Amino acid sequence: MLTLACHCGLIRVRIDRRPDYIHECNCTLCSKTGARWGYFQPADVAVEGAARGYTRADKDDPGAEIGFCGRCGSTTHFTLTAGAVAKFGNGVMGVNMRLADERDLAGIELRFPDGRGWAGEGPFGYVRPASIIGEDAGLA
Template identity: 30%
Template sequence: MKFTGSCHCGQVVFEIEGELTQVTECNCSICSQKGALLWGVPPDRFRLLTFQEKMATYTFGAQAIKHRFCPKCGIHTFAEGVLSGNPMVVVNARCLEGVELSSLPLRHFDGRSL
């Protein structure tokens, strides 16, 4: 299934393809403050519909994950990195159109322990 997502103001827009069967809540320092619900897919299932210049990037710690967000409205839309040796794009499922997140199982991830 294909989903469209965007930031609040619509400057950052993306498409993601896959089966959204659950979302993940991470308790690491950045995820717990953002309050994002996460869904990860391989990069070939993610398509950015916005020019890179329209986005901002934040990295911290080991600089391994690129947290992408809209510099206009401030909404975190997705992140790019390597998880368990595999390239991954992790979207903020709260940015997806037409998804009732409360109907999906919630998986907790202990990111503080990494």
């Protein structure tokens, strides 16, 4: 089990397992929130504390609501919007893995999807090859 927390500790996120991989997306939302997303089933994630939500206004169907701490501003997680749930089902929730200690993520593949170039349908392209977290630091 991993317990992650925002900078001030007001919001805690508990997950029962490590993610299979982590995305560091280059879309404007992900890059400006500083998130690296691990993906989980919503039932496998427990968020404690009152997160504030932000849904981007620059898209007709934004897809996700970003949760963040109203006190320190740390991005903590995302949930799918009603439109995305209707389109894809409620099978995914994102957790900002930057909140974890990197040693707890050693050996996990870090992928770099091209969110800026993604049209919203089909698979992502990638802007550079994947890497393994901790490999350069001798943690893997």
